[in-house]
Amino acid sequence: MATDTRTSISSSYILSLNGKEAGALKSVVGGGATADVVSLRTGSTTFARKNISGVKYDPVELQAGLSLSQEFYDWIAAMWAGKDKHTNGALIEMDARSRPVQEQQFFNALIMETTIPALDAAASKEAGYLGIKFQPEYTRNAKSTGESMGRPNAEKKKTFLLSNFRLELSGLNCSGIRKIDSFTVRQELHSVEVGNGRDHQVEPGNIEFPNLKISLAENTAQTWLDWHEDFVIKGKCDDAHEKSGALIFLAPNMSELFRINLKQVGIFRLMRDKLRSQHRKNPPVYGRTLLRTNGARLFSYQGDSQNTHTTANACLRRLNFNGLRPIDSQDPIDSGTHSIEFR
16 A cells, blocks of 8 residues: 655645745634624614724734744844834645635735643643734735645654753753743734725834743742742842743753743732642642743744744843753652742
């Protein structure tokens, strides 16, 4: 029996940015045009007359891996740095033979949200995807050429597993970190009416960086407890007592794929989880460890063969995590778990 050696892709959509193919997407939704319905009554008329007023375009939400073009990650980095620029592109739907079926073009888009998925050292080989939500000023549907575009980025495919990550935070023992909750960086957008046109301009606003929540093994939590004691209880919460570090995403061979550098991180809550059974292979964890955020941060994406980095300052103040590694099953088992929160 012959073996099928064709490379498969996880999505039937391809993203194009500024006229260049960026790569395959996991999922796509949104981008449609809608209008408000207005009811009008005149005189003693029993029935209302309905019209539509204006036109609005839904945001586009997509999921993407780490095999897209550098331009895609540059776009994210620019948004985190407060330097987002209007971007044109298209979402191209493909059939089973890699032929374009239809195309939705978008114009003057700005990123609204970037979502990092939840990370879990016990997630094994579960793949992870970045979530991106952007707002176009307007969209248009276009006919496809019907010509095959091939299998995009098959040779450059990078696998991002939810279990392959490392957190680094200055002065803290991060070897027992088990989980990091999903978090989203958001940008406010403002709609501006221009003349008598039906479409509105979209302009960027403020950037909001979230607090982060982590879970770590109790037998590695002493440095975190000491920091919480100083920072929260004793009130030593000035810049000198904040932390810096990085959240690093790793390939299956543990080489670095990309990182998020963190600065000015402060802790604001540390809680102990419920007691768990002693018959566990792994030590318990401190759950709900929260970090505050509000300062300059760095989004860095590892390039392909050239080993280059694209970086941009971002604002994740008072949020940090320090090196994550798999926990040895022979580590001693403690009696309880805690949770920590950072601002």
